[in-house]
Amino acid sequence: MIIKINGKQENLTKQTTLSELIKDKKIDSYIIVVEYNKKIIPKEEFDKIILKDKDKLEILTFVGGG
Amino acid sequence: MEDILEIGGEKLNCRLFIGTGKYPSDKLIPKIITASGAQVITVALRRVDFSAITQNVMQFIPKNIRLLPNTSGARNFEEAVRIARLAKAAGCGNWIKIEVIPDNKRLLPDGHQTVKATEILAKEGFVVMPYINPDLIIAKQLVSAGAASVMPLGAPIGTNLGLKTKEMIKILIEEIPLPIIVDAGIGKPSDACEAMELGAAGCLVNTAIAASNNPVLMAESFGKAVIAGRKAYLAGFATKQKAAKASSPLTGFLYEEK
Numbered sequence: 330m331i332i333k334i335n336g337k338q339e340n341l342t343k344q345t346t347l348s349e350l351i352k353d354k355k356i357d358s359y360i361i362v363v364e365y366n367k368k369i370i371p372k373e374e375f376d377k378i379i380l381k382d383k384d385k386l387e388i389l390t391f392v393g394g395g
Numbered sequence: 396m397e398d399i400l401e402i403g404g405e406k407l408n409c410r411l412f413i414g415t416g417k418y419p420s421d422k423l424i425p426k427i428i429t430a431s432g433a434q435v436i437t438v439a440l441r442r443v444d445f446s447a448i449t450q451n452v453m454q455f456i457p458k459n460i461r462l463l464p465n466t467s468g469a470r471n472f473e474e475a476v477r478i479a480r481l482a483k484a485a486g487c488g489n490w491i492k493i494e495v496i497p498d499n500k501r502l503l504p505d506g507h508q509t510v511k512a513t514e515i516l517a518k519e520g521f522v523v524m525p526y527i528n529p530d531l532i533i534a535k536q537l538v539s540a541g542a543a544s545v546m547p548l549g550a551p552i553g554t555n556l557g558l559k560t561k562e563m564i565k566i567l568i569e570e571i572p573l574p575i576i577v578d579a580g581i582g583k584p585s586d587a588c589e590a591m592e593l594g595a596a597g598c599l600v601n602t603a604i605a606a607s608n609n610p611v612l613m614a615e616s617f618g619k620a621v622i623a624g625r626k627a628y629l630a631g632f633a634t635k636q637k638a639a640k641a642s643s644p645l646t647g648f649l650y651e652e653k
Contacts, residue, residue, distance in 0.1 A: 334445075335442040335443065335445070336442070354443075354445055356443055356445075358451075359443065359451050359453075360451070360453045360485055360486065360487065361443065361485065362440075362481045362482070362484045362485040362486075364481065369480060369481060369484045371484070372486070387442065388442065388443045389440050389441060389442055389443065389481055389485070390440070390441065390443050390451060390453075390485075391438040391439065391440060391441075391451070391452055391453050391462075391464065391482075391485065391487070392438065392439050392440075392441045392452055393414070393415035393416040393417065393418060393421060393438065393439070393452050394414060394415060394416045394437055394438050394439025394465055394467055394601075395414030395415075395416045395417075395437055395439075395465070395467075395552070395553075395579075395599070395601030395602065
């Protein structure tokens with residue numbers, strides 16, 4: 330199953346929820362916001378989302394800026 | 396004397412807002428906040444870089460500091476609205492600095508797109524602080540659109556050139572019934588002081604602090620300059636005179652000795 334995360338294609342070999350992916354990526358301590366197929370997903374729903382082929386994810390965080 | 400700046404229902408004692416970009420290390424940020432006294436701090440929203448999972452800027456921002464995310468990267472109102480909604484969903488409040496910049500060379504903001512974004516976001520309950528060229532007509536449209544303040548530039552972003560748009564900023568201060576917060580171009584504490592003397596409600600400074608040789612010391616200096624300028628504005632200036640007028644009594648007895 331191929332999904333796009335922040336513009337890059339990734340191959341997921343097993344069924345993964347959004348919250349599992351965030352853990353795997355080691356960003357569970359980050360303040361993040363996720364756009365899943367162009368829709369903003371509240372944090373409470375991260376473990377309800379089971380990723381599927383061709384999904385598009387934008388995972389964003391705050392960085393320094395003026 | 397209590398001198399409060401009220402924005403979006405929040406009462407601020409400090410009129411210096413600071414940015415978090417360009418620091419040699421994000422670890423400096425807590426020291427910068429303490430030294431400057433700032434209560435509002437800007438951040439930007441970006442894709443997580445999975446190849447460089449390190450410390451995140453948010454770890455260095457104390458919880459009692461008001462976060463002002465910007466929409467940097469937005470080239471039109473749709474993108475600005477999208478970034479604003481995402482920033483709010485991240486759970487750090489509903490303040491947003493609208494920055495719509497279609498051109499990467501001059502980095503000047505698009506006023507029309509900024510008004511459109513402000514209209515949409517103010518209706519959604521955001522505290523909207525738009526960044527614009529100091530253009531009176533655009534500023535008036537922002538008032539109608541529901542902006543919480545107006546942020547005119549002193550000079551292009553990151554140039555440290557000072558208040559090149561001074562006369563235009565003065566017009567905004569006189570005509571716009573919202574806090575005018577000068578953003579961009581401020582290079583020295585004296586520039587910030589001057590903006591405050593003119594009657595600006597506040598200043599936002601990033602590069603001039605972050606790119607200084609000693610950012611913490613510079614942050615302290617900016618904090619004090621903003622206070623000095625504000626107090627001078629509140630005190631009111633003595634009028635300018637062409638002819639000299641002694642400020643000490645001219646001592647009479649030297650003449651009487653003859």
